[in-house]
Every structure is written in structure tokens, then in C-alpha cells.
Amino acid sequence: MTALEYHEATKHYFNRFARSLGYLDWASQPNPFRSYRGAPECVLPRPGAGHTLADLLRYSLGLSAWKQFRGSKWSLRVNPSSGNLHPTEAYLVVGAEPGLGETPAVYHYAPDRHAVERRCAFGMPSGSPAVGGPA
Numbered sequence: 001m002t003a004l005e006y007h008e009a010t011k012h013y014f015n016r017f018a019r020s021l022g023y024l025d026w027a028s029q030p031n032p033f034r035s036y037r038g039a040p041e042c043v044l045p046r047p048g049a050g051h052t053l054a055d056l057l058r059y060s061l062g063l064s065a066w067k068q069f070r071g072s073k074w075s076l077r078v079n080p081s082s083g084n085l086h087p088t089e090a091y092l093v094v095g096a097e098p099g100l101g102e103t104p105a106v107y108h109y110a111p112d113r114h115a116v117e118r119r120c121a122f123g124m125p126s127g128s129p130a131v132g133g134p135a
Helices: 003-010 050-060
Strands: 042-043 063-069 072-077 091-094 105-110 115-122
Touching: none
Parallel strands: none
Antiparallel strands: 042 115, 063 072, 091 105, 105 115
């Protein structure tokens, strides 16, 4: 089957939904939270601790609650979706930040743990012009 044939066979139409199994297969749902095994992790301070970056992430992309019913457990996000099952991802590119690292780095935000995982670090000193230091 070509990509065009697949697209035609599985797309929604104005007068009907896309072809499907007719139910959601809850047993094979992907993990809604991406995690990078082995990445150095920094748990962020709880809201109100005076850490601007932690508060920004918590109040824009964090979790507001966990719900549980019978054998199912799911999270509610502070930024509700229209029902899509894919997660919202956030990556940060920051300079040297107290409590995170001594050099600029790229971090992935993990809302289920309110933590950031370092994906890579740059070898530039924190005072260099490239990261907002004196020229």
C-alpha cells in the first residue's frame, strides 16, 4: 500500500469518521510521558519556592492533578487538550543556571516528575557573550 492509499483509507471525512477498530485499545496505549533513560535529572522546586524557571514550567506545562478510577490512572495537565493522546513536549535551552548546571545546556521537561533531564551540555563558560555574558 502506498502512502497515498494509506492516507485515503484512514482519513476522516465530513460525513463519517476514519476507519477504525470501533473502540480504543486501552491496553496498548503508549506512555504519555517521554523519558530519557540515563540522562542526568534535576527535580525542580515546588511552586512558590522562588525559582522562576520551575514556576514557568509548572504553571504552563505541568500537571494539575492525578485521577484514578477502578484500575485506571491518568493525569490532568494545566494546559488541557482537545482530547489528543499525544503528550506536550518542552525543551529548554538555557545558560548556566544555579541548581541545574555550570554550562549552557539543553533540557527536556518531564511534567510527571516536575523535573528536567539534561540532553546535552555546551562547553562555553557562563560569562561568554554567546550566553548573555559581558562582551
